[in-house]
Amino acid sequence: MGRKVILFLIVGVFGAWYLCTPLPANTEQPWAIMCVEACLKTISKLMHLVELLGISHYMTGTNFILSFLDIPPTSDEYVTVVDTTFDNISVRVYVPTQKTKTLRRGIFYIHGGGFSLGSAGFYCYDNLSRRTAHRLNAVVISTNYRLAPKHHFPDQFEDVYNALRWFLRQAVLQEYGVDPKRIGVSGDSSGGNSAAAVVQQLRRDQDVKVKVKVQALIYPALQALDFDLPSYRENAHYPVLYRWFMIRFWSEYITTDRSLEKAMSINQHVPAHSAHLLQFVNWSSLLPERFQKGHIYKKPAFGSSTLAKKYPGFLDVRAAPLLADDTQLRSLPQTYVLTCQHDVLRDDGVMYVTRLRNAGVPVTHDHIEDGFHGLISNSLKVGDRMRNQYINWLSENL
Numbered sequence: 001m002g003r004k005v006i007l008f009l010i011v012g013v014f015g016a017w018y019l020c021t022p023l024p025a026n027t028e029q030p031w032a033i034m035c036v037e038a039c040l041k042t043i044s045k046l047m048h049l050v051e052l053l054g055i056s057h058y059m060t061g062t063n064f065i066l067s068f069l070d071i072p073p074t075s076d077e078y079v080t081v082v083d084t085t086f087d088n089i090s091v092r093v094y095v096p097t098q099k100t101k102t103l104r105r106g107i108f109y110i111h112g113g114g115f116s117l118g119s120a121g122f123y124c125y126d127n128l129s130r131r132t133a134h135r136l137n138a139v140v141i142s143t144n145y146r147l148a149p150k151h152h153f154p155d156q157f158e159d160v161y162n163a164l165r166w167f168l169r170q171a172v173l174q175e176y177g178v179d180p181k182r183i184g185v186s187g188d189s190s191g192g193n194s195a196a197a198v199v200q201q202l203r204r205d206q207d208v209k210v211k212v213k214v215q216a217l218i219y220p221a222l223q224a225l226d227f228d229l230p231s232y233r234e235n236a237h238y239p240v241l242y243r244w245f246m247i248r249f250w251s252e253y254i255t256t257d258r259s260l261e262k263a264m265s266i267n268q269h270v271p272a273h274s275a276h277l278l279q280f281v282n283w284s285s286l287l288p289e290r291f292q293k294g295h296i297y298k299k300p301a302f303g304s305s306t307l308a309k310k311y312p313g314f315l316d317v318r319a320a321p322l323l324a325d326d327t328q329l330r331s332l333p334q335t336y337v338l339t340c341q342h343d344v345l346r347d348d349g350v351m352y353v354t355r356l357r358n359a360g361v362p363v364t365h366d367h368i369e370d371g372f373h374g375l376i377s378n379s380l381k382v383g384d385r386m387r388n389q390y391i392n393w394l395s396e397n398l
């Protein structure tokens, strides 16, 4: 009996220690977040081990586990769901079943997952797309794209762009009954990066006649020049996106060579010849005072130009939309940006808001004071709030 009690106590204490993550005081449903965090932490530790043993790349292993949470295209009474291909890129299409005489709005959605993980069929994303289609009576195209570590920039970008271009063709819009004047591009996290990047690319592309009406960027990653922003400093250890994890995602997007990751983690990867780009991510001039509080600006130290020559992707505007100059920003469509206080990517989004507004683009910025990264497609209460704000904005502006 005594031994059982001791064992119970040990397991209990160990369990509580493993589960407990220090969270900000304003966190809603802290235990639920700690549970999500503990699951992710467990998978992550396991995958580090698998990688260390040479069995599989960290991202490949993680994606294999996540793929068990994919669901097949399943229609219900409100929405018809099918998998198809657009220009050889696999996409999942959601069409409301309710008959209408008028054309519908169209939303082109790009899922997150650090350019390495996830799919349109992942149950959270499937749920979000389904809800969006139903709530807005809109056609939702949720695109897949090739992932790291097998594929690197610009493959992800190009897959998304090619699928979008295919969707914007007259014949395809007609087939799905989509109004060419009411099309939006949305994405979350790395998908928000791709959304911003392809919307910029569309403005440069003379061949595409249909233009998008709005873009919606949900806690997007927009730059890889400075990993010492206040948001990276403050939230480096908060769930679910640690600083090291985001840096791993960024470096995997560009290359599997871990020397880029090493340079990024000490914020010493921008070559001196790219110094002129730092103005576009300079938080001391682009962040409102309340996000700067208590932080002193330090310009990133210059890194090896050999490394940057070998892997120039992180300096490319198609990988880092914040690097667009003001002229390129000026012609962008009406924009929605959602940021979370407890997120390393917070300041990427906030700086894009400043830059777009300076360029005269109408922007709605929803900042979630008690928000964490990655929860828009989750069933937590804070995720519900984010989802409602995002979908309400689309409802009013698209």
Ligand SMILES: *[C@@H]1O[C@H](CO)[C@@H](O)[C@H](O)[C@H]1NC(C)=O
Residues within 6 Å of the ligand: 088
């Ligand atoms: C289409 O994609 C498949 C695999 O996804 C690939 O094997 C094939 O070469 C692609 N075809 C073209 C025309 O790009």
Ligand SMILES: *[C@@H]1O[C@H](CO)[C@@H](O)[C@H](O)[C@H]1NC(C)=O
Residues within 6 Å of the ligand: 127, 130, 131, 378, 379
């Ligand atoms: C999405 O998931 C929630 C539970 O997390 C469920 O209640 C809801 O019905 C789902 N929505 C759709 C449209 O499938």
Ligand SMILES: *[C@@H]1O[C@H](CO)[C@@H](O)[C@H](O)[C@H]1NC(C)=O
Residues within 6 Å of the ligand: 278, 279, 282, 284, 285, 299
């Ligand atoms: C960043 O902005 C601050 C304030 O506007 C300025 O003093 C500094 O020179 C800028 N640094 C870079 C690298 O752009």
